[in-house]
Amino acid sequence: MAASTPLLTDELDIVIPTIRNLDFLEMWRPFFQPYHLIIVQDGDPTKTIAVPDGFDYELYNRNDINRILGPKASCISFKDSACRCFGYMVSKKKYIFTIDDDCFVAKDPSGKDINALEQHIKNILSPSTPSFFNTLYDPYREGADFVRGYPFSLREGAPTAVSHGLWLNIPDYDAPTQLVKPRERNTRYVDAVMTIPKGTLFPMCGMNLTFDRDLIGPAMYFGLMGDGQPIGRYDDMWAGWCVKVICDHLGLGVKTGLPYIWHSKASNPFVNLKKEYKGIFWQEEIIPFFQAATLSKDCTTVQQCYIELSKQVKEKLGKVDEYFVKLSDAMVTWIEAWDELNPPTKSSAKLANGSA
Ligand SMILES: O=c1ccn([C@@H]2O[C@H](COP(=O)(O)OP(=O)(O)O[C@H]3O[C@@H](CO)[C@H](O)[C@H]3O)[C@@H](O)[C@H]2O)c(=O)[nH]1
Numbered sequence: 393m394a395a396s397t398p399l400l401t402d403e404l405d406i407v408i409p410t411i412r413n414l415d416f417l418e419m420w421r422p423f424f425q426p427y428h429l430i431i432v433q434d435g436d437p438t439k440t441i442a443v444p445d446g447f448d449y450e451l452y453n454r455n456d457i458n459r460i461l462g463p464k465a466s467c468i469s470f471k472d473s474a475c476r477c478f479g480y481m482v483s484k485k486k487y488i489f490t491i492d493d494d495c496f497v498a499k500d501p502s503g504k505d506i507n508a509l510e511q512h513i514k515n516i517l518s519p520s521t522p523s524f525f526n527t528l529y530d531p532y533r534e535g536a537d538f539v540r541g542y543p544f545s546l547r548e549g550a551p552t553a554v555s556h557g558l559w560l561n562i563p564d565y566d567a568p569t570q571l572v573k574p575r576e577r578n579t580r581y582v583d584a585v586m587t588i589p590k591g592t593l594f595p596m597c598g599m600n601l602t603f604d605r606d607l608i609g610p611a612m613y614f615g616l617m618g619d620g621q622p623i624g625r626y627d628d629m630w631a632g633w634c635v636k637v638i639c640d641h642l643g644l645g646v647k648t649g650l651p652y653i654w655h656s657k658a659s660n661p662f663v664n665l666k667k668e669y670k671g672i673f674w675q676e677e678i679i680p681f682f683q684a685a686t687l688s689k690d691c692t693t694v695q696q697c698y699i700e701l702s703k704q705v706k707e708k709l710g711k712v713d714e715y716f717v718k719l720s721d722a723m724v725t726w727i728e729a730w731d732e733l734n735p736p737t738k739s740s741a742k743l744a745n746g747s748a
Pocket residue numbers: 408409410411412433434435470471472473474475491492493494564597598599624625626627628657658659
């Protein structure tokens with residue numbers, strides 16, 4: 393008899409960035425209604441976002457962000473889904489699930505509706521295996537285990553910081569790929585969850601993502617994108633690269649695979665190309681930077697790791713483009729804002745300075 397998955401209704405917030413009415417919630421009602429929603433309204437703050445009745449939510453528009461953060465609001469993007477990270481900062485819960493408003497309930501091969509949130513909770517509550525790859529994928533799943541040759545000393549695994557879900561129908565392709573393959577749809581349901589090995593980066597998509605705020609929250613900054621910025625659609629990617637380097641340093645795990653959502657709308661590839669194009673050639677320098685990034689052993693908290701990383705961004709990527717100098721400063725502002733809104737509790741302060 394499979395153990396039932398805890399709902400975590402008092403420990404998890406759902407963060408939704410949006411520029412439109414949230415009718416999509418009707419399809420998610422059976423799964424989302426018990427949870428508190430944090431809606432980050434992007435674009436025109438005078439516009440009213442309709443939220444279906446029966447949901448418990450708080451909604452923040454740009455005026456709210458400016459009022460709450462003051463000058464530090466400069467680190468929160470405008471007119472880009474990157475604004476969602478404000479929701480991570482204001483949440484008071486241990487876990488975050490973030491989803492786009494054009495993502496719907498997908499069906500598994502048996503035709504059953506997928507409760508994406510339940511699968512993310514299973515992923516995040518069970519350990520990861522970043523140090524040694526298990527060829528039968530997630531050994532902690534029902535009906536699986538560690539295979540022969542897997543060191544017993546590593547079977548306790550590592551705490552899971554991130555659960556990265558996938559998408560049926562419209563895949564998360566970059567603009568060039570979208571332009572070349574406009575009709576391609578992802579119909580392949582792969583029944584697997586796996587840990588991304590230590591030392592390996594990955595392209596984190598923010599559409600269907602869960603993470604542990606206590607373990608990695610301060611690193612989940614989605615950068616400076618959208619209005620007034622030379623780049624867009626690299627918000628989640630940037631966060632994912634910073635997160636993975638810090639997870640590797642702190643011995644935390646990142647999982648990818650199930651759950652799937654149904655991504656319904658392809659954003660305009662021509663608009664996307666304008667947003668992405670600098671990123672497409674910058675990433676050929678950004679990736680080697682993150683692959684080579686090392687953090688000193690004195691960095692024992694996420695904030696310390698992140699500030700250390702921001703200095704390296706300024707020093708090494710600042711030569712690529714002035715934008716990275718600005719981004720590095722924004723990374724520091726983000727941490728300052730995070731700590732202002734999330735002052736360390738006595739126990740976390742003890743842990744941070746090792747006197748626990
Ligand atoms: O200016 C904006 C535009 C959109 N949003 C909200 O953000 C999400 C995603 O928007 P959309 O589905 O139109 O865009 P996609 O290209 O599919 O987004 C994916 O690509 C990456 C973009 O950075 C990201 O990983 C995915 O989100 C919706 O909820 C919009 O309402 C916004 O807030 N501001």
